[in-house]
Amino acid sequence: MISGRIACRSIAVLLAGATLLPLGSASADTADPVPPASGPEAELAPGIPLSLLPLWQLDTPDQALPPKVYKPSEEEEAVEPQDAPEGADDLVEYVDPMDSFGDVTCSEETGQRQREVERWLKRPVDGEQSKGDCQAIRAFQKKHRIRPAIGYAGHVTWATMQLVTASKNPNAAKKCPVREYRVACVDLDRQMAWVQQGRKVVYGPVHIRSGRAGYDTRKGWHRVYWRHKNHVSSLYNSPMPYSQFFSGGQAFHGIYGNIFTGVGSMGCVNLRVEDARRLWVLLKKNDRVYVWGRRPAA
Known part of the structure; x- marks a missing residue:
């Protein structure tokens, strides 16, 4: 029955460019995931769907079933993943088409994050x-290279303001538990992540894209159980x-697209490729991950 559903949804992908939603279940609270079920479904892993959409519009599907765990070959591990395409990591604010294509210097539109940005x-x-x-707003956007710098108070501008605020002490609210060992902290409320050891921040904070409604990134304590560079x-x-x-x-992983698309992932914690690369160097197997909060509505 599972394979039948997957086949039907494969047709939907081809017809509508929609995301294929694999099936499965796993405990959200265990430190180590349950062993994968037998059969081809156990080998499914999150990825980017093939479609005619531009890279920046692609979502990142995920499923509850863990991927097939194996030891990558030395040759495979020696290859560094490609960098993101030029412009994929740019801070691009999604604005009204009239503002985007017209000769607009200062937007008159009220943004989705107008009150937060004003404050x-x-x-x-x-x-x-x-x-x-x-x-x-335009002055801030120009300083932080947000395009188009037309003063529209959108999600990207607000996310950048939150990151600037958090840069000195992302755990000021003490929501990520302090431990002697490394903890990868994932703040769904502010859509950012960092790594701390004790009270010292050793990585980040950086922007992330977490799971959308219905496919939330699972909260609580987790443990890095498998790493695969490629x-x-x-x-x-x-x-x-x-x-x-x-x-x-x-999983934490880089994406070859823009993480500021309005739709969330299907559960993974998406990072810019360069941020994922730096996190890869720092984290090791069995390092702890703590997730809390809730992704803001698009």
Whole structure:
């Protein structure tokens, strides 16, 4: 029955460019995932679906079943994954098409994150775009290379403000447990991750993209149980650079697209390729991962 559902959904992918949703289940609370079921479904792994959509529009499917664990060959491990395509990591704000294609200097549109951005910039918090708001937002966008710098208070601008705030002490709210050993902290509320050892931050914070509604990145304590630098999805034959699995089919890994797309992943913690590369060097098998919060609505 599972294979039948997968076949039907494969047709849906070809017809609509939609994401194929593999099936399966695994405990969300165990430190180590349960052994995979037998059969071809046990070898499914998250990946990027083949479609006619541009890279930045692609989602990253995931499933609860862990991938088939094996020891990569020395030749395989010696190959470094490719860098992301030029421009894939750019901070691009998704704006109204009239603002995007027109000769707009200062957007009059009220952004999805208008109130939060106004508060951060110490502007009057009324949730309505004004000329003063736009000028202040544009100045921030230009400083942090957010395009188009037209003063629109969108998700990318707000995410960048949160990262700037967190840069000195991402665990100021003490939501990630402090331990003597390394802990990879995943903050779903702010869509960022970092690694700390004791009270010292040794990596990040960096932007992430976590699971969308219905396919949430599982919260609580986990453990890195399998790492594969050049993992490829057996379902889509698609690359998952610097994969570090910590809960069933959910893993840290880089994506060859923009992590600021409105839709979340299907459970994995997506990173820019360069951030995934740096995390790969730092984390080791059995390092602990702690996840909390909730991904904000798109």
